[in-house]
Amino acid sequence: MLESVKISRRQSEIRQALAGLVGKSQPTEDETRSMETLDTEYRGNETRYRASLIVEDTERREAGADLETRSDREYAELIGKFELRQVALHLDEGRKIDGATAEIVEELRSQGGYRGVPVPWQALEKRAGETIASGTPSPVTTAPIIDRIFADSAAVRMGASMVNIGQGSNEYPIASGSVTAGWADGETANVPGPTVYSTSERMLAPNSTLGIQMKITRKTLKQSGDGLEQAVRRDMNGAISVALDKAVFLGTGANGQPSGVLVGSYGITSTAVTAAASWSAFRAAVTRFLTANAANGPAAVKLLIRPEVWSDMDDTLIEGTAVSEWDRLVKNIPAGNIVMSSNALAAAAGSPLATKALLTTSVGGVAPIFVGTWGAIDLIRDVYSDAASGGLRLTALATADVTVSRAVQLEILTGIQ
Structure with missing residues (x-):
């Protein structure tokens, strides 16, 4: 007592x-x-x-x-302690799921409906001892759930915020009309106003479902043992990362895809460069950020380009010097803020060949891009397609959506030759 x-x-x-x-x-x-x-x-x-x-x-x-x-x-x-191997064996031969894996599956089922076996997003992280590319950061427990899966994706490196939503939709009110100040014109005069403070809403809705299908042969099931879990996790991780990363920027908004940043109608300023890639073209975009109070300097800006742009700028020297256009760029925008991706940006096209670039910045801790995922990954077994050969076919379903916060935090450059 x-x-x-x-x-x-x-x-x-x-x-x-x-x-x-x-x-x-x-x-x-x-x-x-x-x-x-x-x-x-x-x-x-x-x-x-x-x-x-x-x-x-x-x-x-x-x-x-x-x-x-x-x-x-x-x-x-x-x-x-979650074992994806238990899920595969349960779907293949009906083996009972037990231990920590069973506890997690029951917890996920209590929070939402799943046709197959629910798999938490965190279970797809790469575990210690697996082969990873040089320079890839090792995921840690304190990292956000989705960031941990897509830690090396272009979306995260460009400042996107990954949001996991239990159910329903997420709405983000963004200030669209500002309250202005003014001086009273005389001793008895009134101050200007009133002015309207208004907001516009950005919505993340569960309208787009990403599917990944894997076919596992009977021989693989018998030979791989514990190694099957790591193999399936790596395959799912790679497939989801590539597909979602591409959708964030290039999603068409049709045929079930979300509207990507470079394609959707978000009111983002798009400026045609129509010239060879150079620091002056990117400097003009950074200047527009500074003028709009969206960034406090070049170091606060993130840049997404294709590898061909880097190659061309690094090969272009300033006349009479050994300094390249790329040297001038990284002198102002840190190399860590520059993301090169052939997946997030469409290949160069036209004559002469031209491509796009994207600039983003975070303002007041607000990310320029929101990527929403719903619940957990729904892992379902197809019991008919490979029944004759004794194989296992798995389908992993993930619901996701993309939106931007303030359009002033992003800018698109087109016609970069």
């Missing part, structure tokens, strides 16, 4: 005893001494009661902080 509760109960007993003694018109000497003793104890208990409350409040706060983080830590530990 808490000390404060014990003291409170004793105080109640003292009050009852005093009430009985005070009601007597002529108390005896013993009763008078008893009243003095009880009164002294009551005053002392008041001080002890306040001290107990202070101590117990501190203990409650510490315990509460531990409880707030304990569930996340425990779930992260369970995810680390």
Whole structure:
């Protein structure tokens, strides 16, 4: 029992005893001494009661902080024990899912409907000991769920925020009309106004579903053993990363695809360069960011280009010097802010060959791009297609959508030759 509760109960007993003694018109000497003793104890208990409350409040706060983080830590530990191999064997031969894997599957089923076996997004992260490309950051527990899967994707490196949504849609109100200030024109004049503060809404809706199909032969199931889990995870990771990364920028908005940043109607400023790639072309775009108060310097800007643009700029020297156009670019925009991708940008076309580039910046901690994913990955087995050969065909379904925050945080350059 808490000390404060014990003291409170004793105080109640003292009050009852005093009430009985005070009601007597002529108390005896013993009763008078008893009243003095009880009164002294009551005053002392008041001080002890306040001290107990202070101590117990501190203990409650510490315990509460531990409880707030304990569930996340425990779930992260369970995810680390999730075995995709159990899911594959369950779908293939009906083997029972047990242990941490079963706990996670039941938790996901309680939060949403799945035709097959739900697989958490975190389970697709690359585990320690797997072969990864040089320079690829090793995922850590404290990273966001989706960032951990697509940590090397162009979308994340361009500042996109990955949002996991349980159900429904996410709406982001963005200020579209600003309140202006003005001076009163004279001693009795009114200040200008009123001006309207308005917002526009950016929506992430579960309208687009990405599907990945894998065919696993009977021989693979018998030979691979534990290695099958890592192989399937790598395949799913690569397929989802490539497809979603491309959709973020080049999604058509038709045939089930989300509207990509370079294709959708987001009101993003598009400027035609119609010239060879050079630092001056990108500098003009950065200047527009600075003028619109969207960035406080070139170092706050991220740039997405195709590898051919880098090759051309690095080969173009400033007349009379050994400095290339690429050297001038990285002198102002840090190399870590420049993303080269042949997947996120369409191949050069036309005559002369020309391509696009995208510039983004974050303002006030608000990402320029939002990528939403819903729930977990739904892993379903096709029991008919490969039944004759004893193979296993899996379909992984993931629901995702793309939107931008403020159009002023992005700019598209076209016609970069």
